[in-house]
Structure formats: structure tokens, C-alpha cells
Amino acid sequence: MKIMVAVKRVVDYAVKIRIKPDKSGVETQNVNMSMNPFCEIALEEALKIKESGLAKEVVAVTMGPSNCVDTLRTGLAMGADRGIHVEAARDLVPLSVAKVLKKLVEVENPGLLILGKQAIDDDCNQTGQMIAALLGWPQGTFASKVVLDKEKQVATVDREVDGGLETLCLDLPAVITTDLRLNQPRYATLPNIMKAKSKPIKRYTPEELNVEIKSGLEVVQVTEPPKRKAGVILSSVDELIDKLKNEAHVI
Amino acid sequence: MASRLLLQNLSKRHLLRSTFASRSASTLVLAEHEGGSIKAQSLSAVVAANSLSQDNPVSLLLAGSGSSLHQAAEKAATCHPSISQVLVADSEKFAYPLAEPWAKLIQLVQLKGDYSHVIATSDSFGKNILPRAAALLDVSPVTDVVDINGPRQFIRPIYAGNALCTVRYTGANPCMLTVRSTSFPVRPISVDSKSGGASISEVDLSTLDEDSVGKSRFMKLSSQDTGRPDLGSAKIVVTGGRALKSAENFKMIEKLAEKLGAAVGATRAAVDAGFVPNDLQVGQTGKIVAPELYMAFGVSGAIQHLAGMKDSKIIVAVNKDSDAPIFQVADYGLVGDLFEVIPELLEKLPEKK
Numbered sequence: 001m002k003i004m005v006a007v008k009r010v011v012d013y014a015v016k017i018r019i020k021p022d023k024s025g026v027e028t029q030n031v032n033m034s035m036n037p038f039c040e041i042a043l044e045e046a047l048k049i050k051e052s053g054l055a056k057e058v059v060a061v062t063m064g065p066s067n068c069v070d071t072l073r074t075g076l077a078m079g080a081d082r083g084i085h086v087e088a089a090r091d092l093v094p095l096s097v098a099k100v101l102k103k104l105v106e107v108e109n110p111g112l113l114i115l116g117k118q119a120i121d122d123d124c125n126q127t128g129q130m131i132a133a134l135l136g137w138p139q140g141t142f143a144s145k146v147v148l149d150k151e152k153q154v155a156t157v158d159r160e161v162d163g164g165l166e167t168l169c170l171d172l173p174a175v176i177t178t179d180l181r182l183n184q185p186r187y188a189t190l191p192n193i194m195k196a197k198s199k200p201i202k203r204y205t206p207e208e209l210n211v212e213i214k215s216g217l218e219v220v221q222v223t224e225p226p227k228r229k230a231g232v233i234l235s236s237v238d239e240l241i242d243k244l245k246n247e248a249h250v251i
Numbered sequence: 252m253a254s255r256l257l258l259q260n261l262s263k264r265h266l267l268r269s270t271f272a273s274r275s276a277s278t279l280v281l282a283e284h285e286g287g288s289i290k291a292q293s294l295s296a297v298v299a300a301n302s303l304s305q306d307n308p309v310s311l312l313l314a315g316s317g318s319s320l321h322q323a324a325e326k327a328a329t330c331h332p333s334i335s336q337v338l339v340a341d342s343e344k345f346a347y348p349l350a351e352p353w354a355k356l357i358q359l360v361q362l363k364g365d366y367s368h369v370i371a372t373s374d375s376f377g378k379n380i381l382p383r384a385a386a387l388l389d390v391s392p393v394t395d396v397v398d399i400n401g402p403r404q405f406i407r408p409i410y411a412g413n414a415l416c417t418v419r420y421t422g423a424n425p426c427m428l429t430v431r432s433t434s435f436p437v438r439p440i441s442v443d444s445k446s447g448g449a450s451i452s453e454v455d456l457s458t459l460d461e462d463s464v465g466k467s468r469f470m471k472l473s474s475q476d477t478g479r480p481d482l483g484s485a486k487i488v489v490t491g492g493r494a495l496k497s498a499e500n501f502k503m504i505e506k507l508a509e510k511l512g513a514a515v516g517a518t519r520a521a522v523d524a525g526f527v528p529n530d531l532q533v534g535q536t537g538k539i540v541a542p543e544l545y546m547a548f549g550v551s552g553a554i555q556h557l558a559g560m561k562d563s564k565i566i567v568a569v570n571k572d573s574d575a576p577i578f579q580v581a582d583y584g585l586v587g588d589l590f591e592v593i594p595e596l597l598e599k600l601p602e603k604k
Contacts, residue, residue: 164474216422
């Protein structure tokens with residue numbers, strides 16, 4: 001079986017973001033970028049499945065401008081066998097990403113598709129669900145545990161839902177999106193980073209894949225969230241109780 | 252009064268439907284029910300629907316099987332004046348919240364009803380199902396809306412809530428949204444029960460496309476029933492971080508929550524360390540809360556955690572480290588050892604009424 005993993009290049013999670021003065025978006029020039037943390041978890045899970053002998057190949061896919069290849073190389077250094085880069089000039093909405101992925105699935109025929117549950121830049125949490133719908137495959141979103149049964153061609157997935165943990169059984173092929181607790185992604189070692197440089201990356205454009213890129217959404221403006229009024233540092237528990245009771249009236 | 256309004260609405264709708272091929276605005280709300288009632292968060296989606304436009308009849312979609320579904324439908328019909336119709340899909344296929352049949356159901360109901368908007372709440376239920384339905388309908392959904400500026404303009408947080416993005420929807424109908432329930436609070440409304448409320452009708456499922464249904468099966472749900480208020484809707488939330496040091500010590504947080512009638516929350520560090528189960532996590536990847544009072548003990552205040560609680564009305568932080576970022580958002584800060592502060596609070600806090 002082949003596993004396809006979608007990875008996204010985003011502003012590093014530790015960066016304190018700045019909003020552009022013209023309010024058109026968030027500053028991404030000269031900002032530290034890295035692989036979306038949930039995508040790292042997705043890739044780690046695919047590699048683990050391969051290492052347990054249940055998959056033969058792990059293909060990492062990314063979409064966006066040419067510098068997204070860096071993210072793909074990181075994925076190859078972690079252990080993905082090869083990469084696919086779909087060159088797109090601007091940010092794609094999840095529906096477009098899902099449509100491109102569908103075409104790639106038709107070319108590559110993977111038995112499992114793993115994505116992160118959300119990208120930490122747009123916080124959408126949509127792509128995995130949308131690609132599953134387009135393919136007519138079952139979905140296991142917010143996965144915190146994945147067990148494959150090769151004989152029966154099913155995946156048992158524990159999902160993190162509001163009320164606790166839900167267990168589903170999915171027929172393969174399926175789409176799985178990863179939650180934080182699924183695994184601890186590995187670091188790329190120096191020899192592997194060197195090796196990754198010679199691993200193949202195939203390039204496509206959306207036109208070559210015959211996908212029409214439409215957005216349906218227009219960003220009007222991006223603004224700072226309202227700042228909270230500066231608080232006060234109190235000196236004792238008595239003062240705290242008094243403030244909560246008599247000033248804030250919350251207890 | 253309410254009944255007259257309802258009649259007016261009904262006749263207006265009828266007029267519109269007969270005059271125009273499509274109505275100006277009409278909303279389908281995907282609702283969740285439990286134990287014969289619709290969930291409180293689902294009503295937030297109705298409140299959100301109300302702020303889309305003035306004349307906006309709301310159809311509530313309930314799916315499931317058995318008597319509790321019909322009980323919930325009857326309650327839903329009289330629970331909010333802007334609900335004009337309750338659609339009930341009764342089938343074993345909907346016994347569990349599996350995305351595959353539910354997304355197909357939304358597609359089916361949308362193709363029949365031609366709604367201008369489809370709304371769900373952005374909890375794990377709505378986030379799982381709505382994007383799948385949107386892809387079936389070939390439209391781009393808008394996730395986690397916190398404010399509505401007209402029928403097609405919405406505000407949503409991006410970058411873990413560090414920026415607010417105003418987006419205009421320019422795509423085809425329906426415009427699909429998941430809304431953050433804490434941003435659309437439900438105020439108690441009295442509905443004239445004599446008016447009979449909304450009409451209840453069964454969805455004809457004979458044309459439900461079976462294509463991707465049956466490829467997933469529900470196995471089990473392991474939940475923690477604590478008897479405490481639900482984290483998402485509690486008025487007070489008491490949260491503990493890594494500084495609690497152990498699951499045993501975390502019980503102090505639970506005791507304090509009990510005394511205040513509060514829900515218990517946790518940081519990712521506390522969950523990863525195994526102090527509490529993951530459904531208590533507050534933050535970008537956990538639950539988003541906005542209670543009246545949020546008390547954070549031993550929480551440093553990483554941006555991913557702040558994303559889940561900074562809309563709380565009053566934030567109290569207790570931390571040994573006076574430079575902890577949590578103090579920048581706290582209304583009341585106390586620099587001190589939580590192992591001294593919590594017992595003192597437990598002793599001195601007034602008994603809850």
C-alpha cells in the first residue's frame with residue numbers, strides 16, 4: 001500500500017505574527033516558516049505505518065509557491081520516499097487543495113491519505129473532510145490513534161471529540177486527519193537531510209492536473225484582535241476574593 | 252403577539268416562495284440533540300442565523316433514530332421564535348454522528364430546500380461534518396465565525412486568534428458556516444407555546460445517495476462523566492497547568508471547581524503529562540471557552556492556550572513566575588505558589604448558593 005501525506009508550509013508556530021499595515025494580511029516576508037505541526041504528525045504516522053511493514057511507500061505532497069519545496073525537503077528528510085509539488089501562485093482555499101489532491105490520488109492510487117487536522121495559519125480544519133467527500137472515502141478526523149488491519153482492509157481510529165474519545169472503523173481507502181496526541185514527530189538527522197536532497201520531487205501545475213482554481217472567498221481585511229485592558233497584580237488571596245466579589249461581581 | 256409574528260412570517264415566506272424561484276434568505280441549521288432535547292450550542296447557530304438578515308426563516312435539521320429524536324424535534328419546534336420548520340431525518344444511519352451519512356443528508360436537504368445559508372456550530376461535530384457536506388455541494392465553507400456583518404460578510408480568527416480576518420463570501424449558494432457558540436450567546440426567550448411553534452416534517456430519505464455510506468462504523472465512545480458543568484458553556488472555568496506536577500495535585504483544581512460550581516480546564520502540558528483526559532484541554536487545538544470568570548493556576552500562557560480563553564470576561568492568573576505571559580491578559584494576577592494559594596482560596600471562598 002502507498003500512503004499519501006499532505007504537508008503545508010506555514011509561519012512557524014512560535015513566531016509572534018505581525019499584521020501588514022495595509023491590513024491585507026499577515027506579514028510572511030522574512031518570517032521563520034516551517035512545516036505545519038499537524039502535518040509533521042501526519043507524516044510521522046505514515047512513516048510509522050511504513051516501518052511496521054503495512055505500507056510500501058510514503059509520498060509527501062505540498063501546494064503553493066516554489067519555496068514550499070523546502071517543506072517538502074523537510075518531509076523527505078524525515079523519511080518520505082518522494083515528493084510532489086503543485087506549483088500555485090497564491091494561497092489556495094481548502095476546497096481547491098482538496099480538488100488538486102483528488103487528481104493526485106487518481107494518478108498515485110494511495111490506499112490511505114493522511115493530513116493534519118488543521119493548518120495553524122488559516123485555522124480552517126476543512127481540507128481532510130473535503131477530500132474525503134470528493135473521493136467518496138470514509139474519514140477519520142482528529143485521530144489520536146490509528147490501527148490498520150491489512151487482512152480486513154480497515155483502519156480503526158480513535159478520534160478526539162468534545163465528549164471524550166470516539167472509536168470508528170473505516171474501510172480502506174480512507175482519509176485520516178491527525179490530532180496533536182497521535183504521535184511525537186521525529187527530527188530529521190543530518191545524514192537524512194543530505195539524502196533528502198537526492199530524493200525525487202515531481203512538479204505539477206493546477207492546469208496540468210486540470211483543476212480550476214476558484215476561491216469563493218475574498219479577504220476584506222485582517223486586523224488586530226481587541227487588546228485587553230491592563231490588569232492589576234494583587235498581593236493576597238483576600239484581596240483577590242474581594243475584587244472578584246465586589247468589583248467584578250463574578251462570584 | 253409571537254403567534255401573530257409567526258403567522259406573518261409564514262405568509263411572507265409563502266409569498267416569497269411563490270413569487271420568486273429562490274428566497275432572499277433562508278437558513279438551514281444543523282442541530283445536535285441528546286437525551287430528547289436539542290443541545291444548547293445548537294441554539295447559538297440559530298442566534299447566528301438571526302444576525303444574517305432580518306427576514307430569515309430558519310429550518311432546523313435533526314437526525315437520529317428512535318423516540319428521543321422525535322422528542323427533541325417537538326422541543327425544538329417551540330424553543331426559539333425564528334425557527335420556522337424542524338426537519339427530522341429518522342434512520343439507523345444517523346444513530347451515530349458519522350460524517351459520511353450526515354454530509355449526504357445535508358446535501359439532500361439543501362438540494363430540496365435551496366437554502367441561502369447552512370450553519371453548524373464549530374464543535375467537533377460540526378467541524379467533522381460541515382466541510383464534507385460543503386465539498387459535496389462544491390462550495391467553500393467559512394470556519395469558526397465569531398461575528399456576522401451582513402448576509403455574506405463574516406469575521407473569523409486566524410493564527411490562533413492573533414488576527415481577525417473579515418471575509419466576504421462570493422461563491423454560489425449555499426453559504427456554509429460553522430460558528431463559535433461562545434460568540435453567539437443564547438438569551439432566554441419565552442415562546443408562546445399556544446402558537447404551536449414551528450412545523451415538524453420528516454425528510455424523505457428514499458433518495459439518500461448510498462455511495463459512501465456504510466464505509467465507516469461507530470465502535471464506541473469513551474466519555475468522562477464528571478457531573479461538573481460542560482467546559483464549553485460553563486460560567487466559571489478553573490484551569491490547571493503543568494505546575495500542578497501530578498494528577499493527584501490536580502484534584503485541588505477539581506475541588507476548587509466544585510466549590511465554585513465551575514468546569515475544569517487544562518493546558519496541553521497538563522494533558523500530555525497525563526494529569527487529566529484530553530477533552531479538558533483549552534486552546535487552539537482544544538476547546539474555545541469564554542466564561543464570565545477564567546481562573547488559571549500554574550499556566551504560563553502560551554499563544555496556543557490564550558487562543559482558547561482570551562475572550563473570557565474576567566481572567567485571574569496565579570503563577571510563581573511574575574514574567575509569565577498569562578499576566579499580560581489577566582485582569583487580576585497573583586504572583587505566588589499555587590500550592591499555598593489554592594488551599595487558602597478553598598478555605599476563604601464563600602459557599603456557593
